[in-house]
Structures are given as structure tokens and as C-alpha cells.
Amino acid sequence: MIFKNTITIFRKLTYTAALDYCLRFSGDGFIGLDPLTSSLNVNTDFSCELYFKVDITPVGGNQFLIANVIHPESNALAIAINNRNIIASFLTQEGRMEYIAAFKDINKWNHIRISRSDEIFECTYNGEAMSSNPEPVLSFSSSAGCRIACDTDNSNYFTGYIDNIYVTKNTEPLASYPLNEGSGETVIDQISGLNGVLVSAEWFLRQ
Numbered sequence: 001m002i003f004k005n006t007i008t009i010f011r012k013l014t015y016t017a018a019l020d021y022c023l024r025f026s027g028d029g030f031i032g033l034d035p036l037t038s039s040l041n042v043n044t045d046f047s048c049e050l051y052f053k054v055d056i057t058p059v060g061g062n063q064f065l066i067a068n069v070i071h072p073e074s075n076a077l078a079i080a081i082n083n084r085n086i087i088a089s090f091l092t093q094e095g096r097m098e099y100i101a102a103f104k105d106i107n108k109w110n111h112i113r114i115s116r117s118d119e120i121f122e123c124t125y126n127g128e129a130m131s132s133n134p135e136p137v138l139s140f141s142s143s144a145g146c147r148i149a150c151d152t153d154n155s156n157y158f159t160g161y162i163d164n165i166y167v168t169k170n171t172e173p174l175a176s177y178p179l180n181e182g183s184g185e186t187v188i189d190q191i192s193g194l195n196g197v198l199v200s201a202e203w204f205l206r207q
Contacts, residue, residue: 003182021182022163022206025149029200030157031187034145035166036175036194038066047168048116050148054160055085057106062156065112067147069167079112080156088114088123088130099123099130109163150200163206 023031048069049207062080069077076091081103088099104110104126113124123130148165149158167176176190182203187196 019180019182020206021180021203022161023179023198024161024204025158026200026202027113027157027159029198030150030154031148031162031174031177031196031198031201032145033148033187033194033196036189036196037146039174039194040069040169045115045117045170046174047113048166049111049113050165051111051163052111052158052160053107053109054081055107058082058103058159059084062151063158064147064149064151064156065158065162066114067150067152069114069146077114078151079114081158086112086125086130086131088112090116090121097121098133098152100133101125101128101130109161147194161204161206164168 030048046069048066050065052065058081062082064078064080066077066079077089078091079086079088081087084103086101086103090097099121101123111126112169113122137159145152147154149162150156163179165175165179166173167175173191175192175194175197178190179187181188185198187198189195
């Protein structure tokens, strides 16, 4: 019995669980997901969601979380923090639609989800529906690939943490970025191989 207990204790001490990483952006970095952009088009129903966290209340101009998820030759969308609000802007062939919610939680993980189904757009922030905004305040370009943490022209950078990006296409899983690589400049898609490129960001243990 003493020998068996010793083996059990040894295994517990030497086992190391997989570490949970996220990405920390300092206002000059982003993830380029151009392969993801090219896989979606005007006829695609989709959803995209991610988690983010900031240390201080954002003020001033736009800080983009997502820019140009949909193919640039058809529809596009962007999500940004702007003057203490979360704004989702959809650019369609019929015009622009926007949704807005007040930014809430500092030093906590926030969740945002956007989707389109049968030409109907929906946006939720921390599980609550975002209100439609009759006055457009967010502008973005639809002529470049998808970006996470900045605009498509590599401006209006996000400062904070991002984790667990997940995308569906026509209700089927398309791409999943757990962001658990912990090092390197490749962001790996666990579903379809639509890997992204990481620029000027830091791998960080999630807290």
C-alpha cells in the first residue's frame, strides 16, 4: 500500500495541465485573418464571437475589435469600442446598419457575438441584445482583409486582451481560434486551417 500511494502522489506532482493563453494588445498590434475573409461572401449566413477585456475605460476614438469579417466585394462589418460604447456596424449593398451598447465591465472578460441569418442581423453584448443606432458614427474600409484588434487599414488599434474567436458559416463551424499557442506569430484555426498572422502582440496567461 505504501508503494502504490507513492506512485499516485508522484503522478499528481508531475502532471501539468494545458495552459490557457490569450493575446494582449498594446495599441499597435493585430491579427490578420485574410483566409477567413475570403471564405465568406454575400450569400453567407454567419456568426462571429470573441471575448475581450480592458484595464481602463476606453475614451475618445474608435478601438476596433473586428473589422471586415465578410468578403470585401460584398458585405462587411466592424465592431469597435467608441467613447465608452460598443458599436457594431454592418455595411451592406443596401446601406449601413448599426447597433450600440454601453461598455460595462472593466478588468472582466466581456463577450460579444454578431450574426446574420436570412438577411437579419443580430448583435449581443454579454448576452444582451444591442440597440439599433439611427445615427451612424463608425466608418471603416471594406477593401482589405479581416483584422482583429484594428481597422482594415491597420489603424484605430485596440488596447487590451482578446481570446476565443469562433466563427460559423451557414450554421456550421467554420473557424475556431482558442489562442492557446503561447508563442509565435501564427494564430491557428482548429477547424478549417484558416490560420491567421499575429503582428506586434504578446501571448499572455489568461487571468
